Amino acid sequence: MGETRLSAACTVQVLLFASLRDRAGWSSRPFTLSAHTLCTPQAIWQLLDLGAWPGGVRVAVNQSFVAADHPLNDGDELAFLPPFTGG
C-alpha cells in the first residue's frame, strides 16, 4: 500500500466495462480529485454519478486488483469491473 495522498490534486483515467459502461454512456474518462481530498476508488466513484457502490463490483488499478479504499496516485488507470461472466 502506498501513502495516502492528501496534499495534491489527483487525476486518474477511469475505465468502465459492460453494464457500468452502458449506464454511464462512456468507457474511458479522466477524473480529478482536488487537493486535500482522499484519493481512492471510492472517492472517484462518487464523481461518476452512478449511484451507491454496487455489490460485486471489483476495482483494478494499473491492471491489478485492489480494495475500494486503495490510495491512488496521479496518473493511475482505475477500472471498475462488474461481476465476471466468462467461459
Next chain:
Amino acid sequence: METSWRFFLLSREAEGMTSAHDAVQVAIHSQPFSATDQLDRWLQRAGSAAAATAVFMGHVRPETMDGAPLEALELSHYPGLCERLLLSFTQQQLSDHGVQSALVLHRVGRLSPGDLIVLVAVSGDRRGPVQRCCSDLLELLKHEAPFWKREWSGGVGTWLGANTPL
C-alpha cells in the same frame, strides 16, 4: 485480432533424451476458430508425449438465461489484465495439479447460438490430475477473469450478472 501468450516452460529429460518442450498457450480470439485445428496443433507441439488429455469446450446456448430465443451473445473483456490473469491461473493450476501443459482459448465479440466460446485442454501423465486441473482452470476462468456476457434477444441486450451454476 488475436492476442496470444505462448510460454514454453522447462524442458524435460527422460531416459537420457530431451523431450519436446512443455507448453502453456493462452489466447483470446475476436474471430471464430476451429477447435479441432487448434487442438491438433497444440497436441502436436505440447501434448504428444502426454498419456492423458482432458478437454472442455463451451458453446453458446440457443436460449437466454430467461428461456427466450437467443439472437446473439456478446462477449467483452478487459484487454491486458484478462490475458495476464488467464496465463497466471493456468501456470498456477498446472503447478498445483502437477500436470505438464495447457491450452486456453476464449472468444470475444458477437457470437451466434452454437458458436464456440471457450476451449480448455490440459495434458499430463495421469487422468485424475488432468481432469481436475481442467475443471479447476475452467471455474477460475469463469469466475475470476474479466469477461462479460450480454445476451441479445428481441433486439434487446441484457448484461448477465452471474454465470450458470456448475
